[in-house]
Amino acid sequence: MLEDLLFQLELGLPQVVLGLVNGAFYALLSLGLAVIFGMLNVINFAHGAQFMMGAFVAWMMLNWLGIGYWPALVLAPLVVGAFGVVLEKTMISRLYKLDHLYGLLLTFGIALIIEGLFRNQFGSSGMPYSPPEILSGPPVDLGFMFLPKYRLWVVVAALVMSLVTWLVIEKTRLGAYLRAATENAALVQAFGVNVPRMVTLTYAAGVALAAFAGVLAAPIYSVNPQMGSSLIIVVFAVVVIGGMGSILGSVVTGFGLGLVEGLTKVFYPEASSTVIFVIMAIVLLARPAGLFGRA
């Protein structure tokens, strides 16, 4: 009996670790979505495409300019973030007073355009991208499993990034302005804060987070134009389960769902992409505003 249990544990523990690695991506992506939704009230459907852009910008930097992984980790989010600034200034800013549906549709259209252009340029099967030298090499022995160094780095990077984002929004003066602006933009504007610029930068920051996740993903997932669209629906579910706009909620839910999905992959792998939606339905029925949301 005990042996049975130990065997199950031996089988399950590595899956838990792998689940956390995937959860790190869900957390990072839903974090960006939550920031954008929380501050702008826009459901950013282009998030998956921006994630893909991050990975491709890293690839282009390496192959066209000879810029390696580490600089790309900083530069690619800046480039894609700048693209976000343009999007916000020219299009998204016109939709703030309208229903969510329009923001969703606009960003959906933008996602189609980005994806189509990349597919025309780079084809559909994708590009190779290797992990940096220091993080490649033989996997680390954790005692119960071998884990590639790069995956450990992914978890660390995602956690640090989530923490930084949370600190900026909850603990800094800038974050306080932001939160105030979502409550009453006119009042904050009256205090001499440039609200439109702040909103633009918030969108850019959310987009940059997606691009950061994209660069992180490039060495382990296939870098192809549709890499974001297959993730986006799952990430939506994560954000909704966590509570729309809740930073803490999206991080915790991201990691949590990665874990649940990892375990499903052992016991009922066919359902591993459906399980998240089952959880979403249950959570929404029990707690309408999500696990961490304020009703």
Next chain:
Amino acid sequence: MAAGHASVAALPALHETPGLLGLSALGFNRAQSIAFLALLAALIVGPFFLYPVFLMKLLCFALFACAFNLLIGYVGLLSFGHAMFFGMGGYVTAHAAKVWGFTPELAILSGGAIGAALGVVAGWIAIRRQGIYFAMITLALAQMIFFVCLQAPFTGGEDGIQRVPRGHLFGIIDLSRDMSFYWVVAAVFLAGFLLINRIVHSPFGQVLKAIRENEPRAISLGYRTDDYKLVAFTLSATLAGIAGGTKALVFGIATLTDVYWAMSGEVVLMTLVGGLGTVFGPAMGAAVIVTMQNYLAEFGAWVTVIQGVIFVACVLAFRAGVIGELGRVLKVRL
């Protein structure tokens, strides 16, 4: 939906205008009567100028979009899972026609029946929540149905159900010719279209609109709004099932594409492009999107980009949709 609110506010005044040729009995105002006659004429002469299979596909999607519009346009509920009714309707109709040997009218009705059954269950779960959460619950349920369709043996996995016979209408009239089946599809569409219009203009429909405008007030007036929402949801699901079933017979196939979440997104787009909450908008939107899919196919890789550009343009410049904008220019409700 702010635009929807504004135009609805203008409703009573325009509603007074008399109908045409007794079409007001169907709930149409004067402009709508003219538009309806134009639609009728297009339905009749269409197949002589355009490719009938293309027109049939268009009509199936038009009915699907009209059914969807019943929910979003008149009750204000955005379902992001309507593909489950459309796709399952297709599967059940295809299975009924191919394996059980049902005649086409019975096969299509069984598609509607599964839509209704699913609609009652999904609606009962989903109407407890509002706005984006309602959308997400319907999405979650649709994803589960997709999983069932992927796993269930009768759907044929990604190969789909192929070579579904159209059969004989009432067991007598051979429908294998495109032109003969066209009239059946046109009749199904027209029946669905008029039914939705009838519902919208009935006392029941007025209560739905009241719920959309202000649910707490509707409750305080003594209406059990949840019951109304559930009935509307089920009606919409039933018609979506019928649309899906008809489409399965048009092409002789039922595949996973129609249950996939992207299909739920597509019907939102159709309705929006045509004009939310307008009578003729969804059909127009379906026509635009289906035509785009068909005729852009020759642009190869640019299909996605062009579609994206059109959606962006719609949201930024023509938010009321084709019909909504047209109505604004002509100062009528369409």
Next chain:
Amino acid sequence: MAQDRRSLLKGAAAAALVPALGAIPARARAQGSTTLKIGVLNDQSGVYRDVSGPGSVACVRQAIQDSGIAAKGVNVEVVFADHQNKADVGSTIARQWIDRDGVDVIVDVPNSAVALAVNAIVREKNKAYFNSTGATTDLTGAQCSPNTVHWTYDTYMLAKSTGGAMVKTGGDSWFFITADYAFGHALERDTTGFVTGAGGKVLGSVRHPLQSTDFSSYLLQAQQSRAKVIGLANAGTDTINSVKQAAEFGVTRRGTKIAVLLMFINDVHSLGLKAAQGLVCTESFYWDLNERTRAFTNRVKGNMGGQYPAMSHAGCYASVLHYLKAVADMGAPAAKASGAEAVARMKAMPTDDDCFGAGQIRADGRKLHPAYLFEVKTPEESKGAWDYYKLLQTTAADEAWRPLAQGGCSLIRT
């Protein structure tokens, strides 16, 4: 009368153009002027773009040029469209092409749902259909048609070549990572048959949803089974992600082989040799196989947007080339009148082309040619761009495909 006047005007305009255009219009006028139309229906904007897409169109154009059919007074036009991986879009285009635009042949068609839908339409309308990128054996089995030739590969042939040959080289215990849909199931089922038939055993399998991103969990389960071979019964992005992550986890470092049951050379290109080295896979065409394949590749590659032709592209080329030979043999009007007749003529004639060499088409529509088991080279072994494969084993044409009697094709009397 208006019609007459218009054609008169057209004639006058054409006459005015003749001196400017030189010999071409003169020749077009000289022939009886039968025009054949070939429609390339495939994925131009989705996941199968690289293995079908514009490359297939270029290969079909190449086949028309190489056939020299224009000199025999037959004009061949090419149209193409994107089916967007939707069976209804594919059906509408196919029907419209045939009914309205006078298309005689439909070529390529990846995605089995669309492939089977088009199969039924072409049969109903009595045109010709050459499927190259589709994988389902149903095209020559339960849904076989006198109007269809299935050219390049199918799940049975992939399973037989990879499954059978791997056991012979010592890979006698298997674990499958299978995409959870009919294509994956068929591959796993057939390969299991050949593995056990050759004395190997299957230790387990795991089924993942289509378009998963993370495969590490499945790879770990495969490793824990201690199987010598991990069989990937999936395709496209799923395969690329599986292989990439297998390299990351060092799965092959301890001697485990990875057999990819369906891989195209574009997938290897996309993975890079660093991640793909040592993989084993089956293809029926490789550009660097022999003189003839290299000659073909040199002719066509300038029109393929920097890509080298994959086996699916080669199949489009070879099927159209063979069709045009049959057309030259039976006369274009007869070929146009009946697709079934044209396909019957194609079956009656032995095939020979630069891509697949000599071969033939069986009564059920199955094109027969050898299947090649390749291993992906290491970065050191590779001498240049697209130099990716070394040949491990060849399965002869008469052994590689599902025996006629097993397919259950209604065209065959048993």
